[in-house]
Amino acid sequence: MADLFDALNANTRATGQWAKGKAPKLPEYPRPKATTPQPQQRPAVTVAQLYAQFQGR
Numbered sequence: 001m002a003d004l005f006d007a008l009n010a011n012t013r014a015t016g017q018w019a020k021g022k023a024p025k026l027p028e029y030p031r032p033k034a035t036t037p038q039p040q041q042r043p044a045v046t047v048a049q050l051y052a053q054f055q056g057r
Contacts, residue, residue: 001029002030002031004027004056005028005029006028006029009026009027009028012026013026
């Protein structure tokens with residue numbers, strides 16, 4: 001929705017009949033802040049541990 005709003009503003013600003021250098025600054029649509037949780041790191045696994053898991057003993 002914000003991209004559509006900004007595209008319409010840019011089109012209005014570009015095609016308007018403004019005096020040279022006097023085009024108004026139109027406000028942008030407010031966008032929500034992205035909050036992404038940090039990924040948790042797994043403990044390192046060695047080749048020997050993987051091999052032991054595949055053995056099934």
